[in-house]
Amino acid sequence: MLMSGLDAAFDQSPWELEKGRFGEYTDDDLRERFLSLDGKAIQELLSLPALFWHETGCKKAGRIGWLDEIKHAGRNLQAKFAFDPFIPEIPFDMMLELAPSLDIRMGKRELEGHRTHWAVKNVDLIAFLDERRIIDRRRLSPHAPYLIPKTAAREPMQVSPKVFETPVQPVDRRLVAVMMPFTAGFDRVYSAISQAAESAGLHAQKANDIWEHSVLIQEIFSLIYRSHVVVCDFSGKNPNVFYEAGIAHMLGRHVVPITQHHDDVPFDLRHHRYIQYLNNGEGLATLASQLSPRLVTLAAS
Known part of the structure; x- marks a missing residue:
């Protein structure tokens, strides 16, 4: 989820954010997984759907899309993005209603809705919106990375060493x-x-x-x-x-x-x-x- 306090923040790509604000309001296990922002972490982020929203004072709708590129730009991160044209805007009042289910922390003691930041949430965004009938997951942009079907499970690879003898002892999990x-x-x-x-x-x-x-x-x-x-x-x-x-x-x-x-x-x-x-x-x-x-x-x- 990318959140900004500027009304025009997502009017055009790219969007920039201070590196220190990446991973805020993100569970510790996900922070550890993505905070390095190395090649593997970036590729995984590019495969995920993105929610673009504004701080609550802006009273703006949310948009769904994806990230095309993530680059280090000095002390900032730069993200090129696109909105999914098949998914309409989610009105502000509806976003407030959905926020708790999306792990957006809007309680009295939580300030996520008042802070420009970039969070990673442990929520299947597309499945959730489809369940609520806000979107139809059968009708998404053909360019969306989250539309790519998962490959079928492969048969286990058989390893038959030519140089070594395979031990008769089983694997010891300890x-x-x-x-x-x-x-x-x-x-x-x-x-x-x-x-x-x-x-x-x-x-x-x-x-x-x-x-x-x-x-x-x-x-x-x-x-x-x-x-x-x-x-x-x-x-x-x-x-x-x-x-x-x-x-x-x-x-x-x-x-x-x-x-x-x-x-x-x-x-x-x-x-x-x-x-x-x-x-x-x-x-x-x-x-x-x-x-x-x-x-x-x-x-x-």
Whole structure:
């Protein structure tokens, strides 16, 4: 939802807003999901329907449409937009009535209706308006991104390794596989990861602690295969760890990247969220505290 206190704010595209006002009046989980405004977040925002409204003092109708482009413009965000010509304006009085159901906080102690901002709401806007018979979802603009039908579910992809033997052991949903360089400099890092896993009710393991097969890479594959989560430390740009991360992604495991240096994360992997840490006492304690809740979330998925 894009809200402005200017009568003419949405008379023409684009619209600009201070970056600090993006994500206001947005639930915490959605703020975390979109606040980075990186490429992935922007693409998801562009796929959503948008509600354009004005602060209540303007007494203006609401409009429904979509965003064509979101750009960073210095301290502002710039959004190019379009209205759906198949959806009529929603009168001001009706907007006031619909506001609570749209999670627009208009109570006596809430000032959302008096604040220029950009919020993301956990509401299926098109389905809601269709249920209220305010719109007919069968008649929407053919250019609307929210009109694009969802693709049919695909058959699960079958993975048949030619190089590795598939382990006979089942996947252990409590197992966290750790992929990192085999050097003593990472011993304390592994201890911090193990501590985070234990705090999450899980257990960590790395391949060089196992000796069940004569070929080390087979041990690594088996460990990744049996795990539910794989923590990959990209520190030092170790090519083996990159290879192991690729195996984990291909097997559909949850991958949690960590690194001591931002530049050690390859460009092709930077769209994945990662944890950056310092390899000292305080830094490793912080790593454990940040990693543990992530593991709790993934363990339940």
